[in-house]
Amino acid sequence: MLFGLVKLYNVTKIYDNGVKALTDVTMSVNKGEFLFITGPSGAGKTTLTRLIHREELPTRGQVIFDGKNIARIKSKEMALFRRRIGMVFQDFRLLPRKTVFENVALALEIAGEPWREIKKRVPEVLDRVGLLSKVKSFPSQLSGGEQQRVSLARALVNRPCLVIADEPTGNLDMENARELIRLLLEINHEGTSVLMATHALDIVNTLGKRTLSLEEGRLVQYEGQGTYRYGT
Amino acid sequence: MELRVLWRWWREALVSLFRNGWLALSAIGMVLVSLLILGFVCLLALNAAHVSRMVEEGIEVSVFVGEELAPDLVSQLGKELGQIEGVAGVTFIPKEQALEKLREDLGGKSGLLTGLEEDNPLPDAFRLRPEDASLVPAIARQAEALPGVEKVRYGEGVVEKLLSLTNWVRVAAVGLVAIFGLAAVFLTMTTIRLSILSRQEEIGIMKLLGATNWFVRGPFILEGIIIGSVGAMLAASFLYWGYLSLVEQIERATFVFIQPVAGSEVAMPIFGSLLACGVLLGAVSSALSVHRFLTV
Incomplete structure (x- = not known):
């Protein structure tokens, strides 16, 4: 049911x-x-x-x-309320003056997580979307597919329902779209709607x-x- | 407030200032220039008021005693002059002293006065110091009415003009400070607002991610305070240094009889008030500018 x-x-x-x-x-x-x-x-x-x-x-x-x-x-x-929903937008909506790490960390900071926790969880979720090597990059230095995966990481890091x-x-493009769908299916498989x-x-x-x-x-x-x- | 929150504000503010280096520098420059102008006008006003006061303090009433008056009556007259309303002090200048003064004033031509010691043509006099320069005409009128007074002099006509001039200077000084103060507020607010305008999108995204208003506002206000205080400290330093060297120049030039306010006296007001202005301007302009973008 x-x-x-x-x-x-x-x-x-x-x-x-x-x-x-x-x-x-x-x-x-x-x-x-x-x-x-x-x-x-x-x-x-x-x-x-x-x-x-x-x-x-x-x-x-x-x-x-x-x-x-x-x-x-x-x-x-x-x-x-908004922390319980992770949003991914067509235009990514990343903060241009923040690094990949900071963009993802922002969601946790907003949720009031301690820095210890942030330093642990951000690399985890970036690893998951395959961007651990880009933590220090700025959005403008990434491809569209990479930016969208950062945006997804940001949406996931708070473990939304x-x-x-x-x-x-x-x-x-086709390849990046497929990769994104694969990630979405994966998190859905773990129980997230x-x-x-x-x-x-x-x-x-x-x-x-x-x-x-x-x-x-x-x-x-x-x-x-x-x-x-x-x-x- | 939690220490963690404050720490984040500081980190965010400093990182953002650093990454938006040029924007931050131009904002600091704007605060610097507007506070520099404001501070300059304030110093000008301060000195105008100071000079006006000095000029007014220099106004005295000279009361010349009739030649035939007996010495005991002269001292009696001194007491009566001291009782006139508005008189702060009475100084007796015997005719010998007056002659000595004249001799000094004449300098090389003092030979003209030779032989006058035995038959001094100058009268004894009293010099009255008024509590307030505006009371001078009234004091002079009352002194004139006293018996034994030969003549009263206070620079009639000139004093009235001088008084209206010093009053005008004071009003103009306050007006100028107000106008330049408003201009400084407007310039700083516009600059900081522009720098936040360029980050409007960031604010919207943060709100979409569930940020509270203070989460967004805090670092921006801190940034404004840093910009404002750095600009203010620079402005105060420039002003203080400039003022000290100007005062030194004036004091070295012997032909200037007007003394400016001492550098040590203006240091605290300059640094204190400009810093307060900078901090307040920065914080308020940031808060107002962010506020417009917070409703998402």
């Missing part, structure tokens, strides 16, 4: 400028699952991830994370994971080889 980690109930999001990004979306991300969200550009994939990460609030409906309505999270608890990856392969928004259907079809499809802000039946289940 799967247990819902994130649940969206009839979520509609209309931005201040009147753009309707999501319409009546009901879905869930189960504990320990690997879930794809597909759909063309502008379908609302990014809005969906931003709602779960509480960068946006729904206009209507509710987003429940681990049994708690995230709209009720107070600004003081916000920092704590959910990793949200928004078009993580969008800026990567993964939500990946992508329009790379080849990846989706190869992996055969549960897949939800968005079109113009609405959930529709996914037509590919992935398995589509509404709600649950």
Whole structure:
């Protein structure tokens, strides 16, 4: 029996400028699952991830994370909440003036981990994404694939229960994309839920994971080889 | 506050200053220049006020005694003059002393005065020191009314003009300090704001990773304080050194009769107030600039 980690109930999001990004979306991300969200550009994939990460609030409906309505999270608890979710972005979002080590360490510093712990865990997670040799490099000295793996390391270092990856392969070549997916599958195998928004259907079809499809802000039946289940 | 947090602020601030070397240097330079100008204007104002006070303290009322007055009545007159409201001190100048002074003033031409010792044409006089220069005309009027007083002199007309001049100097000094103070605040704030603007994205990412506001703000404020205090210390050092050498020049030039405020007297005010300005400016500008990017 799967247990819902994130649940969206009839979520509609209309931005201040009147753009309707999501319409009546009901879905869930189960504990320990690997879930794809597909759909063309502008379908609302990014809005969906931003709602779960509480960068946006729904206009209507509710987003429940681990049994708690995230709209009720107070600004003081916000920092704590976001540490439980690891984010990977299409544009990496690394701090340009910090080294690889510092970029990953930042997530632990924010979580208030002692320096002893940081010095132990950062090399571990960098080793895992194969970048231990680049600890002292700055993002501008790395390739796109390497930067994305740093970003993944940063997302993982706090041992989150959910990793949200928004078009993580969008800026990567085939080889680097494959490596990133391999890493995501690996952490999912260890029990972390993964939500990946992508329009790379080849990846989706190869992996055969549960897949939800968005079109113009609405959930529709996914037509590919992935398995589509509404709600649950 | 936890020591660990403070340590992180320091580490972050120093590393960031080092990595953004040029930006930090230009910010320090901006603080340096604006505080240098402000400090210069302050010193100018301080000296203007000082000179005004010296000039006013030099204003005295001379009361000349009638020739026929008996010696005991002269000392009686001295007491009465001392009781006039606003008189801080009375000095008696006998006619012999006045002649001696005149002889000194004439220098090489003092031969002109030969033979006058027996038949001194100068009167005895009292010199009244006022509590405040503005009281001088009133004191003179009351002294004139006393019996035995021949004449009262205080530089009528000139004193009034001088007083309005010194008052004007004071107002202008305060006004200048205020204007340049505002300019310094504006320049520093703009510079620090620009340096933070270029790191707007960093702030957003940190917030996305779950950073609290103080986590982001702390190092920035510390950075501002470091920039502000380094700029201020440099400005104060330049000013102090410049002022000392200027004072030395003035004191060496014998034709200048105005004494500037001594260097040792301005050292503490310069360093203290400029440092306080720098620290405050740096901290406040950083805090305000970061604040705008904190809501993500």
